[in-house]
Amino acid sequence: MTSTDETVAVVVVTYNSEALIADLVASLAPGLAGHRWHLTVADNASADGTIAALKEHAPEATVVEMGRNAGYAAGINAAVAAAGPHTAVLVLNPDVRLGPGCVSKLLTVLRTPGTGIAVPLLRDGDGDLIHTMRREPSVLRILGDAFLGAGRAGRYAALGEVVTDESRYGAESVTDWAEGSTVLISAECWARCAPWDESFFLYSEETDFALRARDAGFAARFTPTAEAVHLEGDSRISPRLWTLLTLNRVRLYRRRHGRLATAAFWTALLLREGSRAAIGKSPSQMAARALLSPSKLRETPGPHTVHPPAS
Template sequence: MPEGLSGTDWQLVVADNASTDDTVAITRELVPAARLVEMGHNTGWSAALNAGISAADEFDAVMVLNPDIRLVPGSGLAMYDVFGREGDIERVGIVAPRMYDGGGNLSPSLRREPTVTRALGEAVFGTCAGQYHRVLGETVYDETAYAQNTTADWATGACLLISAECLAATGPWDESFFLYSEETEYALRARDRGFRTMLAPDAQVIHLGGGSCGDIGNSETSPRLWSILTLSKVRMYRKRHSLLAYAVYWSVVFLGQSVAAAIGRPWGRRAVAVLLRPSKVELG
């Protein structure tokens, strides 16, 4: 991490959601100066992030990091340099790096705003639908988008740099999301307040847990995590749309998961169950 943040003045804050491994002990041993926030139980991503930000010293930007992110040297400064572009009507408030998986392959991390059409495209063609046309899927696959300062509706939350100005204007992350879609909601809420999400092509990170769209729907897909993701998506959509629009969106998502369930996908069956009875989703 020090090489990844070279050229910046940084502080490490670790929010631990009652981990069952050696995270706390390793943090204290390897980075004794780190500020450790022990949540006491698994509060979810947004709550832990809010607690970590609240525990930090004064800052002008916050980098949100998954524990499986590895920063390429100089990536932090490259992300920070995207802020403060003169003449922008909408300020850059959130910066995403160019992300690669553990095998060195580009991991598409830019996203488009969820719509009924995109939900339908992904129900028919799967999570790779965005490869066929931008209106069919949320994920941006065009490689040229990752070679320049591209503005996106949102970006995956495994690694993001958020300006203090954006944080102050947008407010805390929505803790009603336990996992997934919290970064979608936050980036769209920031956009409502005049802040853009932008890619920093010169900033590169390795996401060890990242994968391709083809990884979704195979035998390794976790039914539990997929059900949380699916429920979070429809809940996020409801927060920004009318009840009628939400009903249409929910129906399209339900249709896609029902087809998956019908052809024997365990994750599809689990998603159908939680869409019908949200209380059945297993958190923690």
């Protein structure tokens, strides 16, 4: 680890991640070349050989054993709290593989005035571009997704949450938020906007953090010069995970908007999931049932829960 003015706290949350550890760790030194860094892993009570794999492949890492599956945000918060001194926090999923020099390029972007979060260009395991940039959730964007599909709607700022115009991924730009698998956060942004909200458990926690950071004056900035691979999870094929993602979208929107706007957002989501459920998509069938359940939509207070005005 080369001595520079930057020290990066690499934080990873694991859960039954044994098969991913070796390749993740192997990518860290090339990805962080030229900078001091240290690795802290929060393990959410893995039942496989994750801890043993960490001891084998990353013996210098600090491992925080959570003792339960506490969720992604809780793991990030615990890992950062246990990490050594740092000037930036690099949040990584265990299924991310950093490209050579990735973090040096992200740090350059992070020094841009007004920037608190830097994110790279991501590709999947087949080398295909992942559409990682996101716009703030809105009723119109949910409807655009429902009627046009995410791919077509995302080409238009007003109609799509996911930025799908691939020309946008060829140049540096500010984004409302980005998928949370590979995120570099300045120490100042972390100090002012952390912790990540643990009440989300999984999904929407990165959206919440980025939007709160933006509210505090810290932009999220995408750069195509930094690259990484994200093997990606199964939220789109797992009914349980898709349902959690859908419910957390309502919870997040409710925290930032009044009751009428939230009711419209919920209606748009129900329309989208209901239309997909009608053609036999099991994740949407479960999500639609959950949207109709008041108990499942009930708010779990977190450190940044905001109660919006009634209208």
